[in-house]
Amino acid sequence: MAPRSKKDNEIIKQKRREQIIRHALESFAKHGYHRTSISEIAKAAGISKGLMYNYFDSKEDLLIGVLEFVMPQAVDTIFNSIAKKAETLTPRELMAFGIERFFEVMKDQADLWKLSMSLAMQVSDMPKIHQTFVQMFDMTFRQIEQLLKATGMPDASLKARLITAQLDGIALHYFVMGENYDLEAVKKAFIQELIS
Amino acid sequence: MAPRSKKDNEIIKQKRREQIIRHALESFAKHGYHRTSISEIAKAAGISKGLMYNYFDSKEDLLIGVLEFVMPQAVDTIFNSIAKKAETLTPRELMAFGIERFFEVMKDQADLWKLSMSLAMQVSDMPKIHQTFVQMFDMTFRQIEQLLKATGMPDASLKARLITAQLDGIALHYFVMGENYDLEAVKKAFIQELIS
Amino acid sequence: MAPRSKKDNEIIKQKRREQIIRHALESFAKHGYHRTSISEIAKAAGISKGLMYNYFDSKEDLLIGVLEFVMPQAVDTIFNSIAKKAETLTPRELMAFGIERFFEVMKDQADLWKLSMSLAMQVSDMPKIHQTFVQMFDMTFRQIEQLLKATGMPDASLKARLITAQLDGIALHYFVMGENYDLEAVKKAFIQELIS
Amino acid sequence: MAPRSKKDNEIIKQKRREQIIRHALESFAKHGYHRTSISEIAKAAGISKGLMYNYFDSKEDLLIGVLEFVMPQAVDTIFNSIAKKAETLTPRELMAFGIERFFEVMKDQADLWKLSMSLAMQVSDMPKIHQTFVQMFDMTFRQIEQLLKATGMPDASLKARLITAQLDGIALHYFVMGENYDLEAVKKAFIQELIS
DNA sequence: AATGAATGAGGCTTCATTCAT
DNA sequence: TATGAATGAAGCCTCATTCAT
Numbered sequence: 001m002a003p004r005s006k007k008d009n010e011i012i013k014q015k016r017r018e019q020i021i022r023h024a025l026e027s028f029a030k031h032g033y034h035r036t037s038i039s040e041i042a043k044a045a046g047i048s049k050g051l052m053y054n055y056f057d058s059k060e061d062l063l064i065g066v067l068e069f070v071m072p073q074a075v076d077t078i079f080n081s082i083a084k085k086a087e088t089l090t091p092r093e094l095m096a097f098g099i100e101r102f103f104e105v106m107k108d109q110a111d112l113w114k115l116s117m118s119l120a121m122q123v124s125d126m127p128k129i130h131q132t133f134v135q136m137f138d139m140t141f142r143q144i145e146q147l148l149k150a151t152g153m154p155d156a157s158l159k160a161r162l163i164t165a166q167l168d169g170i171a172l173h174y175f176v177m178g179e180n181y182d183l184e185a186v187k188k189a190f191i192q193e194l195i196s
Numbered sequence: 197m198a199p200r201s202k203k204d205n206e207i208i209k210q211k212r213r214e215q216i217i218r219h220a221l222e223s224f225a226k227h228g229y230h231r232t233s234i235s236e237i238a239k240a241a242g243i244s245k246g247l248m249y250n251y252f253d254s255k256e257d258l259l260i261g262v263l264e265f266v267m268p269q270a271v272d273t274i275f276n277s278i279a280k281k282a283e284t285l286t287p288r289e290l291m292a293f294g295i296e297r298f299f300e301v302m303k304d305q306a307d308l309w310k311l312s313m314s315l316a317m318q319v320s321d322m323p324k325i326h327q328t329f330v331q332m333f334d335m336t337f338r339q340i341e342q343l344l345k346a347t348g349m350p351d352a353s354l355k356a357r358l359i360t361a362q363l364d365g366i367a368l369h370y371f372v373m374g375e376n377y378d379l380e381a382v383k384k385a386f387i388q389e390l391i392s
Numbered sequence: 393m394a395p396r397s398k399k400d401n402e403i404i405k406q407k408r409r410e411q412i413i414r415h416a417l418e419s420f421a422k423h424g425y426h427r428t429s430i431s432e433i434a435k436a437a438g439i440s441k442g443l444m445y446n447y448f449d450s451k452e453d454l455l456i457g458v459l460e461f462v463m464p465q466a467v468d469t470i471f472n473s474i475a476k477k478a479e480t481l482t483p484r485e486l487m488a489f490g491i492e493r494f495f496e497v498m499k500d501q502a503d504l505w506k507l508s509m510s511l512a513m514q515v516s517d518m519p520k521i522h523q524t525f526v527q528m529f530d531m532t533f534r535q536i537e538q539l540l541k542a543t544g545m546p547d548a549s550l551k552a553r554l555i556t557a558q559l560d561g562i563a564l565h566y567f568v569m570g571e572n573y574d575l576e577a578v579k580k581a582f583i584q585e586l587i588s
Numbered sequence: 589m590a591p592r593s594k595k596d597n598e599i600i601k602q603k604r605r606e607q608i609i610r611h612a613l614e615s616f617a618k619h620g621y622h623r624t625s626i627s628e629i630a631k632a633a634g635i636s637k638g639l640m641y642n643y644f645d646s647k648e649d650l651l652i653g654v655l656e657f658v659m660p661q662a663v664d665t666i667f668n669s670i671a672k673k674a675e676t677l678t679p680r681e682l683m684a685f686g687i688e689r690f691f692e693v694m695k696d697q698a699d700l701w702k703l704s705m706s707l708a709m710q711v712s713d714m715p716k717i718h719q720t721f722v723q724m725f726d727m728t729f730r731q732i733e734q735l736l737k738a739t740g741m742p743d744a745s746l747k748a749r750l751i752t753a754q755l756d757g758i759a760l761h762y763f764v765m766g767e768n769y770d771l772e773a774v775k776k777a778f779i780q781e782l783i784s
Numbered sequence: 785a786a787t788g789a790a791t792g793a794g795g796c797t798t799c800a801t802t803c804a805t
Numbered sequence: 806t807a808t809g810a811a812t813g814a815a816g817c818c819t820c821a822t823t824c825a826t
Contacts, residue, residue, distance in 0.1 A: 009788070016789085032318040034230035037816060048791050053818065118317035120372045121310040122228045133372050158385040165365030165382070172364050173357065176316045176329050186361070189354040205806095233799060244808045246802080255800065401785095424710045426622035429820060440787045442823080451821065506709040512764045513706035514620040525764050550777040557757030557774070564756050565749065568708045568721050578753075581746040597809070604810085625795060636812050641797065 017055050020045050021069050024062055029111030033063060033119060063119075064128055070112060071136050077105055079143050091151040096191060098147060099167075103187055106171050114175050117168075140164055166190065213251050216241045217265045220258055225307035229259060229315065260324050263315070267332045270308065274301055275339050287347040292387060294343060295363075299383055302367050310371050336360055362386065409447050412437045413461050416454055421503035425455060425511065456520050459511070463528045466504065470497055471535050483542040488583060490539060491559075495579055498563050506567050532556055558582065605643050605653070608633050613654050617699030621651055621707060648714060651707075655720050658700060663724065665693055667731050679739040684779060686735060687755075691775055694759050702763050705756075728752055754778065 023045040027036040038059055042049045056062040082098045089097060106113060116133070123130040145160040153159055170190065174181050219241040223232040234255055238245045252258040278294045285293060302309060312329075319326040341356040349355055366386065370377050415437040419428040430451055434441045448454040474490045481489060498505060508525075515522040537552040545551055562582065566573050611633040615624040626647055630637045644650040670686045677685060694701060704721070711718040733748040741747055758778065762769050 114317040118314045121314035161382050166362040169361030169365030186357050510706045510709035513702040553774050558754040561753030561757030578749050
């Protein structure tokens with residue numbers, strides 16, 4: 001019998017990759033990169049340890065795979081939904097909407113976000129991952145900058161950095177303090193300050 | 197030779213603890229908690245591995261010790277220097293001074309700061325460490341709040357959270373992006389916005 | 393389309409075997425038996441890993457295949473070229489010519505030769521391979537013996553062993569010492585001693 | 589209680605090292621370097637796997653340790669016994685005696701010798717081990733050269749290489765062919781040729 | 785005949801922790 | 806109090822081999 005067609009194999013491989021990535025993300029996010037073993041991920045994904053290495057060269061490579069798969073998604077989730085509303089809302093309304101989305105995503109994907117922040121602080125010996133982060137931050141800055149420019153704000157570039165910093169800082173505090181942090185009040189204050 | 201009194205022993209023990217903590221901090225900060233081995237720290241501290249366990253029950257316990265020792269210090273470094281100037285400067289000048297200090301410390305102690313942020317994001321299985329962080333953030337909020345109140349700012353509590361978030365966010369971005377981040381420009385913009 | 397006849401298939405199979413063997417030899421010789429993986433060989437030979445197992449039962453079986461294929465060839469390379477000259481040269485000239493050939497082949501096929509020697513020293517758990525080596529050495533002894541007899545040398549059998557040992561020993565030293573070994577000088581001395 | 593004195597520890601360490609080396613040598617010699625696992629050696633030596641790494645940085649480092657420990661011994665075994673007789677025997681008698689010793693050692697330490705030869709042929713990616721071999725061969729050449737010079741032989745340097753090659757070649761053949769090789773006859777012929 | 789995804793055993797190595805001294 | 810030899814579990818990774826397709 002003929003072997004599986006190449007196309008079939010491609011599909012299988014792609015699916016497996018995603019399957020592995022999804023479980024890896026879950027474990028990494030829940031317990032941290034270092035505390036998670038390849039074994040765990042393999043078991044969670046229902047495959048053998050060895051097979052992992054058909055898809056990723058090393059644990060670090062897997063981490064890169066996870067980040068590259070998931071981070072653009074997270075960023076896009078916010079900015080796509082903004083883009084969709086772009087024509088029906090004024091720039092100011094768009095900002096407000098975007099911020100709401102930010103807080104939603106932050107809560108929904110807290111684990112991923114925490115993992116990212118944690119990693120971002122310890123990538124000095126993982127250059128490839130470092131690059132991934134730099135790019136992602138840069139992208140975010142630029143997206144926010146665009147939004148601000150549309151509202152006619154001067155110094156949009158710097159302002160974008162300040163705002164992004166504030167948002168990330170709020171996320172940071174929220175992740176650490178959890179219930180002790182009155183996220184709603186902060187959010188409200190943030191929006192008011194921004195719009196006024 | 198007379199045996200050392202119990203009190204002497206206590207003092208010696210305390211000193212040794214600090215000595216270990218200092219070296220542990222250095223290694224943790226430089227290479228990360230997981231990448232640092234007990235052996236390394238013991239060697240750096242000039243004692244044997246075995247002796248470590250007279251002072252700390254486990255590696256994690258050592259980490260707690262480090263954080264409890266070092267984090268209040270780091271916060272104090274900033275607020276003490278503010279306190280010293282409290283009488284000679286106006287509240288606004290004090291704010292400006294405090295911010296300058298913040299940025300200095302951030303750069304000087306980048307490694308410690310990164311370590312803290314990184315840990316703060318993955319403490320879910322380490323309740324004691326978690327508590328340490330919550331307290332430290334809380335303390336910071338309150339200190340900033342005091343400063344703001346002195347300038348007559350309304351809503352000082354919320355405002356303190358926003359400002360702290362912004363500062364921490366800037367630190368986060370700076371740590372990730374390094375040379376690609378124009379810290380000076382951001383700092384300037386931050387101060388201007390705050391004071392205007 | 394008519395199905396390929398059984399004979400055709402045999403031929404194809406034989407060719408493929410050789411193709412695999414050739415690539416296996418190259419890899420084994422270059423990196424050593426243990427450092428070479430089946431994957432590598434399969435890729436080099438342009439076939440799938442699975443297909444390898446239609447031709448060889450195991451990696452060790454492949455090694456046997458390689459040696460059985462290649463060692464008689466290596467020996468023949470020398471003695472055939474001697475045989476061709478047999479009628480035009482005196483026995484002494486023939487010896488000299490053979491020795492030149494030996495050194496040429498030794499340099500050209502250093503990797504194969506090293507592999508063989510290395511394996512020859514650790515075949516105790518591989519009886520089939522061991523046999524292959526014994527036969528090959530034996531054949532070599534006899535060939536040299538013939539050459540010597542033709543020159544009228546007494547005790548040709550023992551003398552053949554001594555000369556072969558010397559040649560193999562020189563090869564051994566040359567392989568180990570590389571640039572630090574003055575092969576040309578040794579060769580010259582060897583020839584002179586032999587002829588004088 | 590006081591810890592073991594430093595001297596005690598040194599002694600313990602030295603003993604363990606030798607203990608490990610001895611068992612490693614045995615396993616390496618019997619099954620070859622690659623076929624021998626650290627586990628095996630540890631078990632044979634009656635210690636835990638982990639402890640191996642207190643004494644050797646890696647498997648390769650262990651191999652180096654083995655070779656450096658054992659090879660000078662093997663060489664010395666021959667040349668020391670020669671040195672002892674140096675004053676009571678004529679140079680020629682000394683040569684003959686040395687050759688006898690060589691053949692004895694070759695038979696007694698066949699496994700070590702085989703291991704060495706096998707490794708010597710595949711050290712291209714182990715530079716440190718390669719160096720060890722180069723040095724050892726060099727040393728042997730020079731020792732033989734001295735012996736020859738004492739007999740007034742001209743061209744002692746080249747002659748030493750030829751003789752060593754012959755001896756090593758004989759060893760090679762003997763190791764491969766075993767019972768099929770008439771070592772005694774070859775030895776006799778070798779000596780006769782040398783002395784005549 | 786042919787593929788390569790999948791397995792699983794085993795290899796090397798690290799390291800927190802213990803314990804005899 | 807102090808040492809560091811020793812342990813053992815666990816981690817990452819490789820690879821010969823099998824098997825569904």
